[in-house]
Amino acid sequence: MKLKRIIWLLVFPLVFANCDDEATEDLVGCMDELATNYNQEAVQEGDCSFDPAVVLVSNQWIIESATAEFSGTTINLLDLTEAIPVCTHDNLFLFSDSNEVTMEDNLVLCEDGEESVLDLSGSWLIEEDVLTIENGAEVYVLSIYNLTNTSMDLRFDYNLDLNGTLFPIPANIRFVSNQ
Numbered sequence: 001m002k003l004k005r006i007i008w009l010l011v012f013p014l015v016f017a018n019c020d021d022e023a024t025e026d027l028v029g030c031m032d033e034l035a036t037n038y039n040q041e042a043v044q045e046g047d048c049s050f051d052p053a054v055v056l057v058s059n060q061w062i063i064e065s066a067t068a069e070f071s072g073t074t075i076n077l078l079d080l081t082e083a084i085p086v087c088t089h090d091n092l093f094l095f096s097d098s099n100e101v102t103m104e105d106n107l108v109l110c111e112d113g114e115e116s117v118l119d120l121s122g123s124w125l126i127e128e129d130v131l132t133i134e135n136g137a138e139v140y141v142l143s144i145y146n147l148t149n150t151s152m153d154l155r156f157d158y159n160l161d162l163n164g165t166l167f168p169i170p171a172n173i174r175f176v177s178n179q
Helices: 002-025 052-057
Strands: 060-070 073-076 091-095 100-105 122-127 130-134 139-145 151-162 165-177
Touching: 052 122, 100 122
Parallel strands: none
Antiparallel strands: 060 073, 060 091, 060 165, 091 100, 122 130, 130 139, 139 151, 151 165
16 A cells, blocks of 8 residues: 555656646747737747737838729729829838827839828827828828738728719728838
């Protein structure tokens, strides 16, 4: 009987030590330090949640895509170079901690007489998942969704000008980090 107790006392700690190792090996959690739910003990990537304000100021942004729905058809707004000059979607967007946003040319200069359709330089504010940018004359209200540490999708109503007639259409912009 004493031999069984001695064996039990020797084996028992090993059983619990192995259980702890298995639990640590399988720990799923967010491994991105920018995330609000970052778990430094995670060893397998899980879902991450981000604060849009932190993500905005942590990156320099370019427009990867811009689409809109019009009469049941998806339109690639970047292809509408007659209505939207190329230099509109070729800008670098910089968001500062002081809630200022600047828009700088990234790759292609606007040609003589050509201006970006949107001027997103000014001030910015985030309330929940809504980004508001005000440049004095204009106010842009953009809903944020599909937020990661290096990309975000923005939804807004775009007034498409077709031969002098404005058509408000729901539009989506995909911002990606330029870093």
